[in-house]
Amino acid sequence: MDIHEYQAKQLLSKYGVPVPLGDIAFKAHEAENVAKWLDEELMVVKAQIHAGGRGKAGGVKVVRSVDEAVDAADKMFNMTLVTHQTGPKGRPVHRVYIEAGVPYDRELYFSILNDRETAGITIIASTEGGMDIEEVAEKSPDKILKIRLAPAQELHQHHARSLSYDLGLKGKTARAAQKAILNCFRAFDELDASLLEINPLVVTKAGDIMALDCKMSFDDNALFRHRDITELRDDDEIDPLELEAARHDLNYVKLPGSIGLMVNGAGLSMATMDILKYYGGAAANFMDVAGAATPERVAAAFKLVYSDPDVKGILLNIFGGMMRCNSIAEGLVNAARDVGLKKPLVVRLEGTNVELGREILEKSGLPIQPCASMDEAAKKIVEAVKKVA
Numbered sequence: 001m002d003i004h005e006y007q008a009k010q011l012l013s014k015y016g017v018p019v020p021l022g023d024i025a026f027k028a029h030e031a032e033n034v035a036k037w038l039d040e041e042l043m044v045v046k047a048q049i050h051a052g053g054r055g056k057a058g059g060v061k062v063v064r065s066v067d068e069a070v071d072a073a074d075k076m077f078n079m080t081l082v083t084h085q086t087g088p089k090g091r092p093v094h095r096v097y098i099e100a101g102v103p104y105d106r107e108l109y110f111s112i113l114n115d116r117e118t119a120g121i122t123i124i125a126s127t128e129g130g131m132d133i134e135e136v137a138e139k140s141p142d143k144i145l146k147i148r149l150a151p152a153q154e155l156h157q158h159h160a161r162s163l164s165y166d167l168g169l170k171g172k173t174a175r176a177a178q179k180a181i182l183n184c185f186r187a188f189d190e191l192d193a194s195l196l197e198i199n200p201l202v203v204t205k206a207g208d209i210m211a212l213d214c215k216m217s218f219d220d221n222a223l224f225r226h227r228d229i230t231e232l233r234d235d236d237e238i239d240p241l242e243l244e245a246a247r248h249d250l251n252y253v254k255l256p257g258s259i260g261l262m263v264n265g266a267g268l269s270m271a272t273m274d275i276l277k278y279y280g281g282a283a284a285n286f287m288d289v290a291g292a293a294t295p296e297r298v299a300a301a302f303k304l305v306y307s308d309p310d311v312k313g314i315l316l317n318i319f320g321g322m323m324r325c326n327s328i329a330e331g332l333v334n335a336a337r338d339v340g341l342k343k344p345l346v347v348r349l350e351g352t353n354v355e356l357g358r359e360i361l362e363k364s365g366l367p368i369q370p371c372a373s374m375d376e377a378a379k380k381i382v383e384a385v386k387k388v389a
Contacts, residue, residue: 001218003232004048006097008196008216015187017180018210022099024048031073034098035066042101045072049091050237052132052215053083059093062101069098087256094236102210107200108167109133110181112188114195114219115148123147123155123185125163129200155185169203176209177201191229192222241285241304248300250289257282258385260311262301264289264318272317275374281382284311289318298331299338306339313344313385317374320351329357333364341366344384348377 009019021038025031035043047059054060059081061072073096082090107129115122125145128136137144145166147159160178169177180201188196195217202212223230235243245252251266259281263269266288273283285308289301305314318328328349336345348371349357361368369384371377 001220001223001229001233002050002237003216003218003229004050004095004097004234004237005046005214006048007232008214009211011191011216012184012187012211012214016183017187018176018208019214020044020099020102020210020212022097024095024097025073026095028070028074028077031096031098032066032070035063035069038098038100040100042103043069044099044101045069045076046097046099047076047079047081047093048095048097049081049086049093050234051081051083051085051091053085054081057081057083059083073098091237094234102202102212103205104202104210104212105205106203108202109136109199110184110201111195111197111199112185112193113197118148118150120151120153121149121155121188123149123159123163123181125167127167129202133199154189155182157182171207173203173207173209176207180209180211191216191226192219193217194219241308244304245287245301248297248304250287250297250301250304252288252304253286254308255283255285256310257284258310258312259381260284260305260308260314261287262289262298262305262314262316262318263287264320264323268317268319272315272374272378275378276315276382279378279382281378281385284308289323295327295331295334298328299335302332302335303339306335306343311343312388313346313381315377315381316345316347316349317377318349318351320349320354320357323351324353325349325351325357326353326360329360332368333360333366336364336366336368341368344381344388345369346371346377346381346384348372348374 006024013019023034025034043063045061045063047054063069063072076093076096080090080092109126109129111124113122126136126143128143160181164174164177184196193216197215198211200212202210204210218229239254241254242252259276261283263272269286269288276283346369361370369380
């Protein structure tokens with residue numbers, strides 16, 4: 001689960017990480033109240049969306065008066081920001097964050113993330129703050145500093161000390177950085193975060209350390225331990241189809257392709273996407289109909305995939321173990337009748353009660369194309385979608 005910048009800063013502040021003074025606004029008059037409350041000669045107005053690259057898209061403005069702050073906020077409320085992370089449709093702005101401007105001498109980069117390679121935690125830092133870290137890694141890999149921790153290993157004082165010196169910090173600035181690094185790790189660990197990224201982490205004119213921007217993501221599987229974090233979710237930032245899937249306990253992720261998928265098991269889902277790609281197709285979603293699915297749950301999953309306007313055809317690829325093929329077929333037929341099936345639908349069933357499942361599909365009278373193998377099913381749906389296009 002992702003949260004907004006201002007929410008991440010509020011969490012870090014509780015852990016003793018210095019952040020600029022600021023507050024959120026949902027309307028122009030609220031922005032005016034915040035700006036008057038800050039009463040600073042320099043302020044920054046930031047659009048709050050779950051995507052990077054806001055500044056280049058006009059979502060970050062430096063202002064020098066209350067009137068300028070209100071004008072900038074008012075314009076942002078009517079914007080749809082398109083960045084390299086939003087896709088071409090962009091994200092509408094529903095809230096803005098106004099904070100005190102901070103004069104600084106240096107910009108640094110700092111992040112903590114779960115490392116799939118080591119199954120532990122990796123801390124990444126760089127002297128090249130304010131830039132996309134991917135660009136720095138590509139052009140100046142020697143400027144990327146990493147500390148890899150083994151699974152369950154803690155970040156200690158000597159790690160933070162070494163990192164601060166490698167960043168070229170000295171004296172009270174180095175000590176402040178070490179404290180901030182350790183506090184960030186404590187927040188990451190205690191809150192079950194999967195990513196904590198501060199870019200930039202700045203050295204102020206006074207030699208202090210401050211987080212000017214922050215991004216945090218959390219492990220969905222650990223949210224039951226953090227109701228306060230769960231309450232920070234912004235449904236406006238989540239794809240409506242993903243929200244609907246969550247209500248039915250379905251694992252769904254929207255993708256940019258044109259073939260809707262219903263598959264059971266993450267491994268089979270990935271393999272299905274790969275074979276579609278091999279034959280020239282592209283998945284419009286990742287959909288894992290896991291567990292012992294009822295006909296009602298299968299129907300809900302099908303209707304959700306079918307409702308996506310980007311979906312030109314649907315492939316159902318199920319290996320029935322706990323999931324009985326007759327239950328899957330029953331739910332699929334009911335849902336196809338409800339929506340008035342007009343999009344190509346290819347079905348590959350295998351496993352428990354497969355003959356009964358195939359019989360239900362054949363007797364339905366619906367234009368469903370059954371297939372015996374995954375390879376055949378992938379070829380058929382790709383060909384069918386190309387004809388529609």
